[in-house]
Amino acid sequence: xxxxxxxxxxxxxxxxxxxxxxxxxxxxxxxxxxxxxxxxxxxxxxxxxxxxxxxxxxxxxxxxxxxxxxxxxxxxxxxxxxx
Amino acid sequence: xxxxxxxxxxxxxxxxxxxxxxxxxxxxxxxxxxxxxxxxxxxxxxxxxxxxxxxxxxxxxxxxxxxxxxxxxxxxxxxxxxxxxxxxxxxxxxxxxxxxxxxxxxxxxxxxxxxxxxxxxxxxxxxxxxxxxxxxxxxxxxxxxxxxxxxxxxxxxxxxxxxxxxxxxxxxxxxxxxxxxxxxxxxxxxxxxxxxxxxxxxxxxxxxxxxxxxxxxxxxxxxxx
Amino acid sequence: xxxxxxxxxxxxxxxxxxxxxxxxxxxxxxxxxxxxxxxxxxxxxxxxxxxxxxxxxxxxxxxxxxxxxxxxxxxxxxxxxxxxxxxxxxxxxxxxxxxxxxxxxxxxxxxxxxxxxxxxxxxxxxxxxxxxxxxxxxxxxxxxxxxxxxxxxxxxxxxxxxxxxxxxxxxxx
Numbered sequence: 001x002x003x004x005x006x007x008x009x010x011x012x013x014x015x016x017x018x019x020x021x022x023x024x025x026x027x028x029x030x031x032x033x034x035x036x037x038x039x040x041x042x043x044x045x046x047x048x049x050x051x052x053x054x055x056x057x058x059x060x061x062x063x064x065x066x067x068x069x070x071x072x073x074x075x076x077x078x079x080x081x082x083x
Numbered sequence: 084x085x086x087x088x089x090x091x092x093x094x095x096x097x098x099x100x101x102x103x104x105x106x107x108x109x110x111x112x113x114x115x116x117x118x119x120x121x122x123x124x125x126x127x128x129x130x131x132x133x134x135x136x137x138x139x140x141x142x143x144x145x146x147x148x149x150x151x152x153x154x155x156x157x158x159x160x161x162x163x164x165x166x167x168x169x170x171x172x173x174x175x176x177x178x179x180x181x182x183x184x185x186x187x188x189x190x191x192x193x194x195x196x197x198x199x200x201x202x203x204x205x206x207x208x209x210x211x212x213x214x215x216x217x218x219x220x221x222x223x224x225x226x227x228x229x230x231x232x233x234x235x236x237x238x239x240x241x242x243x244x245x246x247x248x249x250x251x252x253x254x255x256x257x258x259x260x261x262x263x264x265x266x267x268x269x270x271x272x273x274x275x276x277x278x279x280x281x282x283x284x285x286x287x288x289x290x291x292x293x294x295x296x297x298x299x300x301x302x303x304x305x306x307x308x
Numbered sequence: 309x310x311x312x313x314x315x316x317x318x319x320x321x322x323x324x325x326x327x328x329x330x331x332x333x334x335x336x337x338x339x340x341x342x343x344x345x346x347x348x349x350x351x352x353x354x355x356x357x358x359x360x361x362x363x364x365x366x367x368x369x370x371x372x373x374x375x376x377x378x379x380x381x382x383x384x385x386x387x388x389x390x391x392x393x394x395x396x397x398x399x400x401x402x403x404x405x406x407x408x409x410x411x412x413x414x415x416x417x418x419x420x421x422x423x424x425x426x427x428x429x430x431x432x433x434x435x436x437x438x439x440x441x442x443x444x445x446x447x448x449x450x451x452x453x454x455x456x457x458x459x460x461x462x463x464x465x466x467x468x469x470x471x472x473x474x475x476x477x478x479x480x481x
Contacts (some may be wrong), residue, residue, distance in 0.1 A: 001444075002459050003451055008219030010210045014203065017289035021270065026349065030380055033323055034361055038444035041221035043322075051228040052296040055236065055245050056264045072120060072149055073113070079153045080111035216425055 007031045012042050016049050097161035104165060108156050120149065123166065126266045127173050133258045134177035135184060144180050148173040167272060174276040204293030228303060241302070248298035252291050259284055260291035309372050310391065311353035311383050312476070314364035321352075322364055328390055336371065337390040349379070351388035356478045358382055360447075360466035363405075363440035367397035367474070396474045399437055406434025408469050409446035412462065416453040423449055 001007065007015075012035055018024050019032055036043050107115035127148060131141035151172045159168060210219050228236065235241065249257060258277065262268045268276070274284050320327050329337035342350035353370050354362055358381045374386035410430050417424040426449040433442035443466050451459035471478035 002456055003448070004456075008210070009221050010203065010205070010207070010219040013205045013293075014289070017285055017292065021285060023285065026379060030382070034381070036322070037362055037364070038441045039220070040441075041224035044225045044227045047227050048225055048296055048300060049292060051236070052292060052299055053264055055241065055299070056249065056260065056292075056295060057267075058237065059242065059246060059249070059265055069120070072146060073117070075146070075150055076113060076116050076153065079150075080113075083111065 001031055001034050005031055007035050009035075009039060009042050009045075012039075013045055016046060019046075020049075020053075097164065101161065101165040105156060105159055105161070108153075123169060127170070129261060130170065130173060130266050131177045133261055134174070134181040140180065140184065141177075144177045145173065147180075148176045151176060166267070167269075170266065170268065170272070171276070178276075204290055205297075225300065226303075228299065231303065241299070244298055244302045245295060248295045249291075252294060256287045256291035256294070259287040260295070263288055264292070309376060311355060311370050311372055312359060312394070313353045313368045313370040313388075313390070314359075314362045315366045315368060317365035319366060328368075331390050331392050336392075339373075339387055339389045342386050350377075350384040350386050353383045353385065353388060355383060355481065356471050356476050357464070357467045357481050359470050360440075360443045360463055363402075363443060367394040368392065369394060394474055394476075401473060402437045402439040403434065404473065405439045405466070405469065406430070406437065406442035409442050409462075409466065410434045412465055413446045413449045413453075416449060420453055423452060426452070 012032060015024065015028070015032060019029065024032060036046065104115055104119060108119075124145065127145045128138075128141055131144040131148075132138065135141050135144060148169070152169055155172065159165070163171075209222060211217050211222055213219075249260060252260065259273060259279075262273045262276070263270065270281065270284055270288075273279065274281055277284070279287070314322070315328060316322055318327075319330060326340075328340065331337045340351060351370075351372065353372055359367075361381050369391040370388050371391050372383065372385035372388045376383055376385040378384070410427070413423075413430055414427055417427040426445060429445045430442050430449065433439075433445060443463075447459050447462045447466070450462035454461070468478050470476065
């Protein structure tokens with residue numbers, strides 16, 4: 001990319017979320033991707049970000065307490081009976 | 084010749100699986116209901132906990148939401164996914180409850196109350212100084228996490244690091260990250276549920292993800308030191 | 309129409325991560341439709357003049373159909389299929405590409421010593437086979453010496469070198 005349209009790594013890391021969301025205008029997206037071609041640091045950063053999102057996504061909550069589930073079932077049967 | 088192929092939002096087409104579940108629920112099929120509760124319940128509890136103070140109250144909110152789902156299932160038209168519709172009921176229920184519990188600060192104002200407002204999400208010292216010939220480029224390349232074995236990536240320890248990092252986030256960032264990346268809401272749904280602009284939401288998501296990434300990088304670098 | 313496409317060493321798209329169906333037994337790979345969720349605008353491909361910007365481990369001839377549009381440095385099509393791999397693009401060629409970049413820009417440092425560190429960078433990347441980076445730094449060096457015209461000329465020289473080395477037809481944009 002020419003100097004006038006230069007995108008530095010420090011700038012790129014602030015654009016990653018917009019890039020993933022598909023929110024970058026076409027020209028900016030092209031500069032973003034062009035930068036990745038010549039910068040393995042940013043390519044790795046992007047990958048770290050993807051992995052982070054995946055790991056966050058696999059956080060789970062404890063199951064509902066059984067007591068709650070019983071109440072829910074009772075509510076369901078009550079609803080069904082009243083239909 | 085340039086063709087700007089714009090992607091129009093396609094009208095939602097409900098999945099066959101959704102239709103099957105809805106039909107079964109309307110017939111009072113208990114097993115379908117239990118499976119649905121098992122599948123969505125944990126995420127619903129997690130989201131409810133973003134709005135109310137205690138787990139006990141959050142469990143009540145989830146329960147009330149399920150009652151709302153049952154009473155409304157006859158009217159569900161499939162204009163959104165079943166999951167989206169259920170979570171919309173959940174967030175409405177949670178917001179109503181949180182207002183009753185005396186939470187006075189709406190989320191949209193929390194969005195402005197953010198740490199390091201507008202600052203970079205990666206430390207400036209990771210990049211070359213202004214007088215370097217490669218100013219603002221990495222001083223040393225970040226290393227890929229996915230070079231690590233999967234067992235390490237998803238180990239209990241790693242999950243603990245991530246869990247802690249999420250818990251430590253400023254509230255608005257934590258809420259958006261949880262709803263987007265854990266509960267799987269789309270960006271429009273989060274904006275709608277929390278009263279945020281698209282820009283607000285994206286900034287919060289960006290800062291949240293960057294903090295968790297930094298925590299993971301710090302952990303893995305420490306491990307290999 | 310026929311165009312070109314770089315893929316990673318594992319034959320996936322660098323940005324999409326998409327695993328392209330490969331040609332086999334002389335037959336092209338399966339047709340791929342652009343999936344809006346995966347890529348906002350379509351199947352991406354290169355004219356020969358675009359190649360230096362997108363360098364990666366493997367190079368393929370790709371057939372595009374439908375209404376093919378142009379972005380600044382690429383073609384965009386609704387459908388494409390890989391026709392064959394350009395075997396001549398290998399690790400040796402990547403190194404030679406870098407060497408050619410170095411040969412073109414080295415003299416610039418003789419006239420302007422402040423460019424010497426950049427030329428040294430080109431050498432480092434050329435020697436380690438990092439062709440894409442070498443090409444970028446060479447073009448940046450040429451721009452510092454000769455402005456935008458210098459940049460454009462170096463990128464064109466890179467594309468013509470690839471055309472020559474790989475038996476492709478260069479066409480001005």
